[in-house]
Amino acid sequence: xxxxxxxxxxxxxxxxxxxxxxxxxxxxxxxxxxxxxxxxxxxxxxxxxxxxxxxxxxxxxxxxxxxxxxxxxxxxxxxxxxxxxxxxxxxxxxxxxxxxxxxxxxxxxxxxxxxxxxxxxxxxxxxxxxxxxxxxxxxxxxxxxxxxxxxxxxxxxxxxxxxxxxxxxxxxxxxxxxxxxxxxxxxxxxxxxxxxxxxxxxxxxxxxxxxxxxxxxxxxxxxxxxxxxxxxxxxxxxxxxxxxxxxxxxxxxxxxxxxxxxxxxxxxxxxx
Numbered sequence: 001x002x003x004x005x006x007x008x009x010x011x012x013x014x015x016x017x018x019x020x021x022x023x024x025x026x027x028x029x030x031x032x033x034x035x036x037x038x039x040x041x042x043x044x045x046x047x048x049x050x051x052x053x054x055x056x057x058x059x060x061x062x063x064x065x066x067x068x069x070x071x072x073x074x075x076x077x078x079x080x081x082x083x084x085x086x087x088x089x090x091x092x093x094x095x096x097x098x099x100x101x102x103x104x105x106x107x108x109x110x111x112x113x114x115x116x117x118x119x120x121x122x123x124x125x126x127x128x129x130x131x132x133x134x135x136x137x138x139x140x141x142x143x144x145x146x147x148x149x150x151x152x153x154x155x156x157x158x159x160x161x162x163x164x165x166x167x168x169x170x171x172x173x174x175x176x177x178x179x180x181x182x183x184x185x186x187x188x189x190x191x192x193x194x195x196x197x198x199x200x201x202x203x204x205x206x207x208x209x210x211x212x213x214x215x216x217x218x219x220x221x222x223x224x225x226x227x228x229x230x231x232x233x234x235x236x237x238x239x240x241x242x243x244x245x246x247x248x249x250x251x252x253x254x255x256x257x258x259x260x261x262x263x264x265x266x267x268x269x270x271x272x
Contacts, residue, residue: 004028004271007049009064010250010262013132018221021247023261025271032252033221035244040254040271044238047268057266064265083121083152107151109143109158111188112136113179114249115167119158119188121151128216133262135171135249140181140215142189146206150199154207157195158188169229172251172258175222181215222246222253230257234264 006026014020021032048057051064061070086103106124111117114136122130124144131139145151155164162184189196189209200207224245232240242256250262 005045005268007051007054007266007268008261009051009265010133011247013129015128015132015216015218018219019132019247021221025269030271032244032247036221036223036246038244039242040244040252041239041241042269042271043240044234044264045268045270046238048266049268051266060266063262083148084156086147086149086152103148105147107145107148108141109145109151109154111140111142111162111181111185112166113138113176113181115170115176116163117179117181117184118163118166119155120164121148121155123148128218131216132218133250134166135168135220135251136166137176137218138179138181138215139218140185141210141213142185143207143209145203145208150203150206153199154196157192157199160195161188161191166249168249168251168260172226172229172248172253174225175220178217185211220246220248222248224255226253226258232257232259234259234267 004025006028009024011032012022012024012029018033023030023032048060049055050057050060050066050069052069053066055066057066059067061067102123107121108124108127109119109121110127110131111119112131112134114134119142120130120134127141128139143151143154145154222245226245234240240252240254240257240259242254244252245255246253249260251258251260
C-alpha cells in the first residue's frame with residue numbers, strides 16, 4: 001500500500017463482530033481492520049475533487065461537493081437537515097432529480113445509543129450502516145414510513161423528549177453502557193402520543209410503529225480509547241501519522257489524534 005494516491009470517500013462498513021471497515025482511496029479499497037496496531041501515514045496533496053462531478057475545486061461544501069453541485073443537488077437542500085420540510089411529498093421535485101431516488105423511498109425512525117440515546121431517521125436500506133456511521137453501540141427501529149417527509153414529522157414529535165444528535169467527543173472516549181431501547185421506545189411513544197396523533201390521522205396507512213424487533217448490538221474494532229480528543233485538520237496540517245488504535249463511526253482513532261474521514265471526502269491523499 002506504499003505511496004498510493006487518490007481521492008478519499010467515506011469508509012464503507014459491514015456489520016460483523018467487530019464492524020468491518022474499508023478505507024477508500026481512489027480505486028483502492030483498504031481493509032482498515034488489518035492495520036490496527038500498525039503505524040499509518042497519509043498526506044493531503046492539496047488537491048480536492050468534487051465527489052459528484054469530479055471537478056477540481058479549492059473548497060468543498062457539505063462534505064465533498066463543489067459549489068455548483070452543492071446548489072443544484074437536492075441532497076444538499078435544507079430539507080436534508082430538516083426532513084420535516086421535505087417537499088417531495090408536495091410533488092414539486094423534478095422526476096429525474098435526487099429526491100425521487102431517495103426521499104420517496106421507505107424510511108425508518110430509530111433509536112440509537114451513541115453518546116446516549118437519540119432519535120434519528122434513515123432510509124431502510126441504510127440500516128445498520130447509519131448506526132455504525134454514528135458510532136452507536138445499539139440501534140432499534142421504532143417506526144417504518146413511506147417517505148422522508150413522514151419520517152421527519154415523526155422524528156420532530158419524538159425529539160422533544162430525547163436528543164437527536166450525537167456528542168462525538170463522548171462517543172469516541174468510551175464504549176457506551178448498554179441501554180434498554182425497547183423500554184425507552186415505549187416511554188417515548190407514550191410521551192409523544194398527543195403530538196403523534198395528528199400525524200397518524202393524516203398518514204394512517206403509511207406509518208407503522210414497530211414493536212417486534214430487538215435492538216441490534218454493534219461492536220467496534222478498538223484496541224484503546226483516547227483519553228484526550230485531539231483532531232486532525234488536513235486544511236491546517238496536511239500530514240496524518242500515528243499508530244491506528246481503533247475505528248468508530250467514520251473516525252480513525254490514532255495514538256496522535258482522531259480524524260473524521262467523511263469530513264474530508266474529495267481530498268486527494270498520498271498513502272504511505
